[in-house]
Amino acid sequence: MAEPRAPTPIRVLIAKPGLDGHDRGAKVVARALRDAGMEVIYAGLRQTPEEIVESAIEEDVDLIGLSCLSGAHMALFPRVLKLLKTRKVRDVPVFAGGIIPDDDAKRLRRIGIKAVFGPGTTLEEIVRTARGIARHRT
Amino acid sequence: MTVPRALPAEARAVVRGDRRALAQLITRIESRDPSVAPILRALHPRTGHATVVGLTGPLGVGKSSLVNVLLAHLRSLGKTVAVVAVDPSSPFTGGSVLGDRIRLERDPGDAGVFIRSMASRGRAGGVATATREVVRLLDAAHYDVVLVETVGSGQVDIEIRDVASTSVVVLVPHLGDEVQTLKAGLFEIADVFCVNKSDLPGADAAAKDLSELAGLGAARDGWRPVVVSASARDKTGVTELWTAIEAHEAFLDAEPGRRAEADRRRIANELVELVRDRVAREAAERLQADPSHGKLLDEVAERRLDPRTAADRIYERTHGSSSRTRRR
Numbered sequence: 001m002a003e004p005r006a007p008t009p010i011r012v013l014i015a016k017p018g019l020d021g022h023d024r025g026a027k028v029v030a031r032a033l034r035d036a037g038m039e040v041i042y043a044g045l046r047q048t049p050e051e052i053v054e055s056a057i058e059e060d061v062d063l064i065g066l067s068c069l070s071g072a073h074m075a076l077f078p079r080v081l082k083l084l085k086t087r088k089v090r091d092v093p094v095f096a097g098g099i100i101p102d103d104d105a106k107r108l109r110r111i112g113i114k115a116v117f118g119p120g121t122t123l124e125e126i127v128r129t130a131r132g133i134a135r136h137r138t
Numbered sequence: 139m140t141v142p143r144a145l146p147a148e149a150r151a152v153v154r155g156d157r158r159a160l161a162q163l164i165t166r167i168e169s170r171d172p173s174v175a176p177i178l179r180a181l182h183p184r185t186g187h188a189t190v191v192g193l194t195g196p197l198g199v200g201k202s203s204l205v206n207v208l209l210a211h212l213r214s215l216g217k218t219v220a221v222v223a224v225d226p227s228s229p230f231t232g233g234s235v236l237g238d239r240i241r242l243e244r245d246p247g248d249a250g251v252f253i254r255s256m257a258s259r260g261r262a263g264g265v266a267t268a269t270r271e272v273v274r275l276l277d278a279a280h281y282d283v284v285l286v287e288t289v290g291s292g293q294v295d296i297e298i299r300d301v302a303s304t305s306v307v308v309l310v311p312h313l314g315d316e317v318q319t320l321k322a323g324l325f326e327i328a329d330v331f332c333v334n335k336s337d338l339p340g341a342d343a344a345a346k347d348l349s350e351l352a353g354l355g356a357a358r359d360g361w362r363p364v365v366v367s368a369s370a371r372d373k374t375g376v377t378e379l380w381t382a383i384e385a386h387e388a389f390l391d392a393e394p395g396r397r398a399e400a401d402r403r404r405i406a407n408e409l410v411e412l413v414r415d416r417v418a419r420e421a422a423e424r425l426q427a428d429p430s431h432g433k434l435l436d437e438v439a440e441r442r443l444d445p446r447t448a449a450d451r452i453y454e455r456t457h458g459s460s461s462r463t464r465r466r
Binding site: 058 | 157158161162164165168169227228231232233234235236237239240246247252253254255257
């Protein structure tokens with residue numbers, strides 16, 4: 001007889017690549033996703049792209065959220081995407097938040113970042129988007 | 139290493155050291171995917187080699203920070219290490235924030251380390267039912283040491299003994315007077331006491347109280363808990379902590395049958411728990427499907443029936459129907 005399967009919460013990694021110490025936004029988002037019933041692996045400040053990708057693999061997450069307020073997003077976010085590709089992680093979407101100029105946001109979306117959130121985005125919108133883009137387990 | 143063809147593909151991947159396959163299997167164990175059963179069955183004979191160390195203790199005593207310094211120490215000794223860090227799930231939303239990785243520093247290219255955060259997902263006792271199976275998987279994946287860090291729930295967080303061969307209870311100075319150490323629960327399960335934050339005043343007194351406690355009673359199963367002081371911040375006492383853990387492991391191996399007996403005790407508990415889990419889940423499902431269940435609830439709420447009588451009726455109904463279907 002098949003045992004009933006427990007519903008699996010969405011697992012999401014929230015990490016801050018780069019050297020700035022402004023983690024309030026990342027924490028607020030982590031908490032909102034938690035309250036939406038997700039399991040949030042909070043990796044915290046000053047994560048290298050290599051660390052982020054390794055954490056994503058070990059934690060088998062369905063979604064990665066990156067936050068950066070140092071201005072280095074155009075160096076760091078594409079590096080995370082590239083490493084994910086190198087490690088053959090193709091099905092885990094990435095979203096981003098921080099102080100990101102519109103032109104940069106466009107370019108980030110073009111290279112594969114699924115959503116870019118700037119200041120003033122509501123938590124409802126972030127939660128809704130996260131649910132929509134997270135990898136769905138079959 | 140040769141890997142026999144008879145193993146299922148996922149099991150082979152784990153034995154080969156495929157980190158992604160390992161991570162994905164852990165997820166399936168956590169979500170109680172029934173299709174992992176044959177994989178776990180195939181891997182079971184390959185387990186029993188890892189040293190499984192549990193770290194438990196109240197919220198904020200520095201368990202993650204201690205795991206971090208232990209991890210570095212073990213890597214310097216050339217041992218491969220897996221860490222399972224359990225944090226609580228919200229009883230309201232089922233969500234959780236798993237924050238133990240923040241304290242764990244490691245070289246992301248180091249294949250000798252594997253870290254996994256787990257949410258307790260509503261299972262009581264601090265260590266999830268799934269934890270045992272995850273630990274076994276890591277064992278089969280050849281990690282020398284598996285460090286299990288429990289939810290910091292405090293006095294009743296004692297299930298770790300059912301998972302780990304050595305249990306470390308982590309405490310800090312000023313957690314209460316020496317009478318606290320006489321209380322049942324947390325203080326009874328320690329093979330090793332670690333007084334963390336020993337850079338703070340009061341650490342010597344705390345260590346002394348614990349040493350007295352350890353010396354008071356008869357040694358449990360012939361082992362007297364060892365007390366060590368450490369400071370994860372200053373990175374002191376780590377060698378002593380590992381030495382104490384190894385001393386307990388050596389004690390288990392010092393006499394033939396001692397470790398086997400401890401193993402059997404853990405397995406006995408696990409088997410009971412697995413059966414209970416399944417019976418409870420099936421009962422809950424049958425109850426939900428049973429229209430008369432709501433009526434029974436009403437009767438108790440309106441004080442026409444007492445909860446025990448109602449429970450007896452439910453038991454007879456669910457139990458009776460299950461044994462009938464089995465016999466058929």
